[in-house]
Amino acid sequence: MICLAVILLSVINLNIYAQETKNHRIEVGSKVPDFSLKDDNGKDFKVSDYLGKKKMVIYFYPKDESSVCTKEACAFRDSYQEFKSTDAIIIGINSGTVQSHADFKKHHNLPFTLLSDPDNKVLKMFGVKDVMFLTGRETFLVDLDGKVVFKFKGMLKGDEHASSVLAFLKKK
Template identity: 40%
Template structure:
């Protein structure tokens, strides 16, 4: 527990610049966060495991709302420590239109300070990051996977209203 407390002190917080990283996508190509942020807002969500009940519900709801995310100029990116093969299958079976990244060893999860449930299970945390690389909101809930999507949409709506209002 002490180690988890130390990690969480360094966790990414709202208002921080999102740490850049590079990971492999499910198609084998490389993904770099700051490259995508040059063009779009990003909904970066960390989830425990492909093909589990809560993670499948969450991914499918991101899929079902994907057009809304696109309308708000955002891209959805999922991260877990599952293998590329697992991600490919998860994407194919559930027709996921967004990027899944393989964070083997949990290095990026650690950089962001995503907590573990009961100190063992990888946590479920969503970061909404605007094009200026600023973390605008963080939603952390293992037990409410669908609320990650509605929270992200609300934050993106707010970001769009800010960007469209006269200065």
């Protein structure tokens, strides 16, 4: 009986969350929401500081140091110079702490910014859905005008996010 109640509550919760994110989903053609979060050095990172100056690759990932997330981050690291040559910056976001991000960045020599979103407020702004209690894995490419021009998602395809965005950037 308790198991049935837990399952029922979970289904209701998922439906409520789906309704909330359905209305706030960022799609290709949408403007990127303005937000500010703490980076891996504890400093404020504001999207508005980069609009009109750099393209932005914003990727949401579940957890620092998990296997798929590490593959994803290292794929962005290994392609960093190619992204830089297209005038794009890379920004990774999850609910981890500033310290967790700093440790993850140092451990894997990540040359890009990681942002701490402890309450998942930015994740919700983008409409990225959780998958089984984990932050969803989605990547957005934002042009100089602040418009989302490409989006890629795949929970278990962490190592494909960087190559997919890069392929799109090279076609342009």
